[in-house]
Every structure is written in structure tokens, then in C-alpha cells.
Amino acid sequence: MMERQTDLVVVGAGPAGLAAACAASNCGLEVNLVDEQSSPGGQLFRNIESPLGQASLDAKERAQGMALAKKFRASDITYFPDTTVWGLEPHKVSCTAEGKTKIFPTQSVIVAPGAMERPVPFPGWTLPGVLGAGGADILLRSGGTLLKDPAQPIVLAGNGPLLLLLACHLIDRGVNIAAWLDTGYWRKRIMSAIPMAVSFFDSAYLGKGLSMARKIAKAKIPFVLGAKNLQAIGTQRVEKITYEVKGETKEIATTCLLLHEGIIPRTHILSSLGAKHLWDPVQRYWHPEVTECGATSIDGLYLAGDAGYVHGGDASITKGTLAGIDAARRLGVITDSEAAFRSKQPLNKLRLTRFARGFLRYVFAPNPAIFAVPDQTKVCRCESVSAGDIRKVVLEGNTDVNEVKLYTRCGMGPCQGRMCGPALAEITAATLSTSPKKVGSLHIQQPFRPVSLENYCDTTTQD
Template sequence: MNNDVVVIGAGPAGMAAAIQASSLGLKALVLDEQPAPGGQRFRAIEQRYRRLRAAGKGLPASEQKGLDLIRRFRESDTRFVDQASVWDISPGGRQISYLHHGRSFTIPANAVVAAPGAYERPVPLEGWHLPGVMSAGAAQTMLKMSGHPVKGRIVLLGCGPLLLLTARQLSNAGANVVGLLQTTGPADFLRATPYLPAALRSATLLKQGLQLLTQTPLVPKVFSLTQASIIGADHVEGVNYRSRGGSGFIECDAVLLHFGVIPNTQLSRLAGVAHDWNEQQECWQPVVDAWQETSAENLMVAGDGGGILGDEAAEMSGRLSILRIAHRLGRISDQSLSKLAAPLQRGLKRLAAARALIDTIFHTPETMLIPSGDTVVCRCEEVTAAEIAAANASGASGLRHLKVQTRVGMGPCRAQMCSMAAMAMITPGIRCGQRPPPPATVRAPIRPLTIGQLAEADVEI
């Protein structure tokens, strides 16, 4: 089937791109590995809406917006392939391979909008490999999909809006939250004040932030957290912590970690496009222009996969990418392009200014960002911080050299869970302007694939 554009991901950016494409008469194919559209932000929201409606309740306004987006996406003239896991994208994005119901398909792509979203920043702590430790996002997904929270006594640890939101959602669902340990403290708010004037232009975003800060559950809270270790033999038994206000221990059965989110760059790195280091957000991200276009023509990266700005900005970037593609195909004039794009580009600038405030407030302290001693950094290969430090001392100055000496990053997760921490260890001056080494190399397949599936692949020329 000949498509004008292939959209990878059906989160806010991908859905907005597909809706925009449909409105301009473009043939769009959307691939997503989940059984329903929504992405992580609006995962299982249709299912939740039905549960709430049966109970005589409704969705919060912020989630109702997501439900409306999904409805418009489903009503659009878009071909949506769910449970489709993209495992390869050729250099420049001209060919895409994906798994669907056990079969592999390879299709050509005239234009691509990659909207892979983001994932939670992994911060290795002592004991984070124990049963009972999971990310706050995983706990939130469990709650969204099943309607049931994590069982037992729960401690949430880290920083970021999602940490506060998950704490509130779990408490509202009847979970036993016994502690909320945050790295954020008064000093972080003070340091962020220079960004407040620009952030005031995004009143809705600030209002949502204030609600998160003021509506946290009535549980024991610790601020200005500087160190933490998860204690237990065969499972989680508690958390030892140290903050600027003192130290302590909280008994618990589960620990939910969250230290913000970073772009998922597997697809963009596999496609070979240029990336740059974002000093404010401390992560690698693809270099995109005002139209979300990468260094490869007609390969766009929209949403948080191109830089963390949130779901409202994701929708704007998805629409912008399609406008550029439609203009190149002659579907809209120069005048229409400028008219339609101007408010979206202004909106992105406004939200980017507000994001600087958020990034400064929710900043992971260096004492937690760089693991040490016997802390397991690479859980796949069980490589400790001490082993990485020893390899670095013997001359391993990049992730490739670390792989050779320690096998860090060579497990099933493809270095997604350990590369950021390993990079911080070998670049201690990263917060003083020292540029980190290039990110880990990504090679296909980025999803598990059998030899049989590869041999029987359906290849469309």
C-alpha cells in the first residue's frame, strides 16, 4: 500500500499528526505496539472512561482532552495498525520493518513522523534490582490497565511531576503510600525563579503544576533528598535515606522510582540522524528544526522523542511535521503553510520557556546521579559501579570501551537502563560544561525477532 506518510507511535504526537494528515487528504499509516491508541500519557483511557461511566463518574478535564483526541484519531481517515512493534528503520528512514501478530513486514516510507515518546530516566540506587522495586510509570500503567494499585506499603522516591501525580493517583485508589521522598527542596524553587516570568505565559501549565504540589497525599514527606538506598535480602524491606534535614529509615514492601523522563532515541539513532546533548535536561536528543525535521529529509521526530515538552507540545509538533510534509507534496500553498504553522510554532516556544522552570525545580542531585561501590548499574549483565569505575581508571573513556571491558549495556535492554548512569560516571564534569561521550550505538533489531520471522518477512518494494 502506498502511503504519503508513516507515523510511528500513537501517543499525543502521533495521533495529532495522523489527524492533521487526514484533514489535508494525506494517506497516513500509523504503527503502534500497544493494543489501543493513547501512548503512555493516555494509556487505557477509553477503558477507564467506561469503568467510570458505569460508576456514574467522569474523567478529569485533562484526561477528557486525551479521550477527545483518541476519538478524533479513530474517526480520521487513517490506517491504524495496533500491536505493531517497529524493529528496524533504515538510514534516513526510507524503509521500516515491524512485527505484527508474529509476522515481520518491511515497507517503504516516503515520509516518516517518528513519535516514540519518552521513558523514565534510570537512576541506579543501591538495592534497585530487588523484587518490589519498579518505576512510578510502571505502577501508573498497572493502575490504568487494571484499576488496581500496587499492593503493600509503598514508598515513592525521586523527583518530577509524574512522581507527585502517581502518589496522588495511588492514594486515591486506596493504596497504602507510607512515604514520599523527593530530591526537590526550597533551594530548587529559589534557583528556578529567573524562569518564572517566561513560564507565566503558560498559565494552564503553571496551574497544573500548582495542583500537583498542593494536592499531594497526606503521607510522610521528605524534601531535599540527597542519598537513598533500598534495603532487603530477597525483596524490599525498607529505604534508608539522607536529606538536608537529616536521615531516617522507612519500612515498606514496594519502592517506586522516578527521576523525570528523557527522549526515547532508539529509532532516531538507528536512522542515523544528528543528535545533540541537551544541557538543561541532561540527555541526548535528535536535532530538529522548526518543522520537527531531522538531518534526514522527510524524517520528522515529534513529541517527547525530540525533546521533553509535554503532551500539549507533542500535539503541536505532530501537526507541524505533517504541515511540512503536505507542503512538499503540494497539498498546501506557501501562504497556507505559514498561516497554519505560525500559532503552533509560537505555542512551542511558549511551552519551551515554561519547561525551563520545571527542569530546574525537578533536578536530580549529583549525589544520586552517579552511583558508586557495589550498586548494580547494568542489571542485565550485573555490572557494578565499582567495575565501571575500574574500567574507566584503566582507560575506558567511552561507552564502547566500557562494553568491551565490562559488558555494560550488552543485555536485552540495549543499554537503555544503564547508559545514562555509566555516562555520568565517566564524565564527572558533565554539569560543568564537559561534553559527554556519544550515546551507545543502536543496531537492529531493536525488538526481539526470530530467525524464522526474518526469513519469512513480507517485504514491500
């Protein structure tokens, strides 16, 4: 169904999307907001309107999320939950909601798809019982448990901010954490010392980090530094894990392994439009080039939140606000000077947040060694393509990830390369002894989410 044209469509109801929609609506724009979840909040503020969702957040975040949701509900924004976007142009957003096609003609679009955990393959990572730390936290925040018997041991592994948060949530629930295997990259971690010194400018945030660290230290979780060559072993689910430390192989019996290797922007929508992307050599990810107010290289198309660069929830709210204001300015609904006036405070806040938290880029820099996985490791979960399959095709002379995709099917499954793209680039680059920046990134085609032919064709007849 063709919806009525509006000034702005916002994609995503997380911190950035909600803030963007509210700011734009506040400036007088008519706004539609589409989101694939049933209720506003995104990942950080998941289920923020229910007691269950509120209980899992600390006091500051809870207040922040609830205030944002309340402001959103009180606004004139038209909200389309349970709506999956699969096609997007600066003036048209194509979605499916409850099996029906919805097309939103619009003057401008703010995309706020957020971030995801960096997917890193290792032997056995497809086994039930292995999941991302973010996914595990969602289970806890949904009132569930990781194992039927909460006394059974679980293992944490990797390097990234979510592990701290997840560990605290597990400790609160009395879960038995058998080990925490750290894969951190010390060459970069050492470099975090200088930027960390300025983090006192954001003392509330630093305080939160320190109190989490204290809680974890008090729980006396066995912490293993420099863990390598992680493997999950089992038939129907993980039964044990092995890893190497100082050249020695160790084994732990567990039926649950939670992995986290940092957070990366979700770039599929902007990639499919050919927007310009930049490579961050420390965090080892591509991120779209945007201005401080979120304008992309495509006119009328804005990006807000962690999908531009992962700065976290506070920054996402300010980035959303700035994008919403600029979208109103671009359409002439508010003047340049009013836009500058409205933007001043959020802009200062964003700059301070980015300055004070710059050290996180180095503390949680991914270690390139995590991608040096054995040949039999499945890299593409959907199409079951192994690291060995990729290396073979690269050594045959294919030096761009899109060529490797063509010959191996790596990235051609339903997730459209979301789970294998980063590892495909790392393994291709390592085989050629070059940087992932040099081997290209997967060409993303629209529709960027699976859509039925019926729904897809529905758009062409109505144009």
C-alpha cells in the same frame, strides 16, 4: 509481508503520533500508523477509549484525549496496532506484528516514540517491589493496586513531575504513603524562580500544578528534603529501605518503593540512523536536533513529541500537528503558503507552551549526585554489570562509553542500553571528572528491538 507504499508512516500512537497522522491525513496524505500498543493513546492517553483509561485523567486531558482518538478513528488513516518497529529508514519501516514481518515502503516517516523515565540505579533497584513512578501509575490506571494490602506503607523517592501526579492518584485511593524522599537539585531549582514568573501565561497549567500541590500538602505526607544514598534491601522483594539525610542514616520498613528522576526522550530510533543530537546540560540528556516542525537532519524523516525534547502532552499534540503539515508540504501535496497558514496557530501555541513552562527544566533538574552510587550497585540490569565494573574499566584507560560497553557488556542485554545508558555515561564521566557530553553515547544498531531471525530474514528476501 510487504505493504503497499504510502506517503507517510507514523510510528507511535501517543499524543504526538495521533496528531501528526491526523494533520497529514487532513492535508490529503495517505497515512499508515504503526504502534506497539493494542489501542491508541500512548502513555498519557493510555486506554483513552475505555472507561478505565478515561477515569484516570483530569477533565481537560480526558476531553483532549478523547477528541484526538475520535478524530483519528474518523480519519482515513490505516492503523496497525500491536506492531513493533525494529528497523527504520526514511523510506522503509520494518516491523513485527503477531509474529509476522511487515515492511512499509513510504515517502516519509514521522517518528513519535515519546519519552521514558530517566533510569537511575541504586543498590537494590532490581528487587521486585521497586518500580518507576510511571510504571506504578500504569498499574493504578489498569485498575490494580501496588500492594495486596492497600493499607501497607509505600515510599516515594526522587525528583520529577510524575511524582506529583502519582502522589495525587495514591492519595485518591487512600494509599498509605510513609515518606516522600526528595533528591532535588537546589542549585538549579533556585534558578527556576525567574522563568516561573512567566508561567501565568499558561494559567490553566499553573492552576493544575497548584491544585496538585494543595492536595499533597493537605494529605500531610512526611516529606524529606535532601535525601541521599537510597538503598532498597531484601531477598525476594524489597523489605526495607534506607537513606541518608544530614549525615544520618534512616530506615523505613516497606515492601514498595516508587522512584522517579524525571523524564527523558526515547532516542534509540534516531540514534541508530546517526541523526544529530544535542546535549542539554541542565536536564542532562541527549535530544535530537529538530526544526520547529520536527524535521530532523535526515531528509524525509520527522520527529514529533517528547522524543525531541520533553515539553509534555500539550506540546506533543502541537508538535505532531506541525510535523504532519510539513510532511504534506515536503511532498508538494499542499503549497508552502497553505502549510504556513495551517501551521500558524499550532506554532504560536507551541511557542507559548514552551515559554510558559520553561521553569520545569530547572525545577526538576536531576541532581548529578544521584549517580554517585556504591561500587556494588547493578547499573546494567540485563547483564548484571555493576558501577564498580564500569569504574574499573574506565580507570584502565577506556574513556568512551562504547569502549566501556565492549569490556563490561553494560548495555548489551535485551533492553539494548535503554535502562543503563544514561547512568553508564554519568558514571564514566564522573570517574574521569568530566561532563557526560564528553564520553559519547551508546552506538545504537538496528534492529533496535529484539526480533527473531525468521522475521529479520523475511525482509531481505522481499527486497
